[in-house]
Amino acid sequence: MRHTLALLALLFSLPLCAAQLNLELGEHSRRWSSAALLSHPQARSLDIAQDVAYKRPMRYRVVPLAALLEGVTADDHLQAVALDGFAAEMPAAPLLQAGPARAWLAVEDSAQPWPALGQGKPSAGPFYLVWSDPQAGGIRPEQWPFQIATIRRLASVEQRFPALLPDPKLASDDPVRQGFALFQQNCLACHRLNGAGDAQFGPDLNVPYSPTEYFQPAFLRRYIRDPQGLRQWPQAKMPGFAEAVLSEQELDALLAYLGHMAKRKP
Known part of the structure; x- marks a missing residue:
């Protein structure tokens, strides 16, 4: 337990420029740095009218999540694991769709860090799954995992x-x-x-x-x-x-x- 807490403290203390997103997708596994994602060819700015984590409008630099899920099919099952142990189970199909509800990976920029989630708390970064038009797809708050460290393909629950x-x-x-x-x-x-x-x-x-x-x-x-x-x-x-x-x-x-x-x- 002591080692786990020490590891979490170290992860939270790492500079944003060192943030790494691990994609464990079998033969298509890879690691993305926050800098590489911010300069991704499909990166863009996105306004979220009612952000789940911050409870207010937010603007993010995002990449379509589907663009990062090479080799993943609609029948697959994914899990997003956060730094604090939160593990969101996610059928892949909604994550791959181009709309109307669309999944995006928001990437925190060290030059423009996101606000803290509360007093004494970190931000939602370095990586956060956000949705445009979530109501159209019946997307629930638990499908907005933040502080993501890893996205992996697994068997179903x-x-x-x-x-x-x-x-x-x-x-x-x-x-x-x-x-x-x-x-x-x-x-x-x-x-x-x-x-x-x-x-x-x-x-x-x-x-x-x-x-x-x-x-x-x-x-x-x-x-x-x-x-x-x-x-x-x-x-x-x-x-x-x-x-x-x-x-x-x-x-x-x-x-x-x-x-x-x-x-x-x-």
Whole structure:
């Protein structure tokens, strides 16, 4: 643990000019420096009307993410790993599309550094996945990973982590199955479940106990909607999931999945 913290401190302290993006894409793997990306032939400026990380309009120097994903197909699965252990699971298809929702890699320029995310916090750099017209593609906040260090091609979540799977006997239209999909989109970037997952950010959501086992149902819903409104402390990092991001029906399905998995511990 001490070595991990020391490594993170070193990474955060590196000058922006030394930032490196690792693309682990099999035979097409390569490493890009921030300087090379800023001078990429397809680099351009992009205005984001409502930035997810900064909660306000932002302008970035960006490269179409698809231009960097050589050899990746729509059927592939990718993972963006941040410096702090956040690990966003991403089907490749939306990342490769030219629109209407389009994925861009924002690159922080050491000559024009981005603002800090908060007091005592670093910026969203050196690399940040942003979207133009995200509403057109149903893009969720968890699909905007920042402080990216690595993007890698992996097998799907279902293949890598069978401990996350609900009972295979469930009907295809069972809400638990929808909840599993929502868990992957909204929770797996920060949390593990049954010890399964790559995130190093938040606690396991089933071992030793599921939050459905120790929260009263109404308070669990309130906590997911507004964590700081229910339990407040300075180091808290969990974002709230407003109804615009997670509808009531989707929240029902997510809670159904968590309740179901409380009976499927290792």
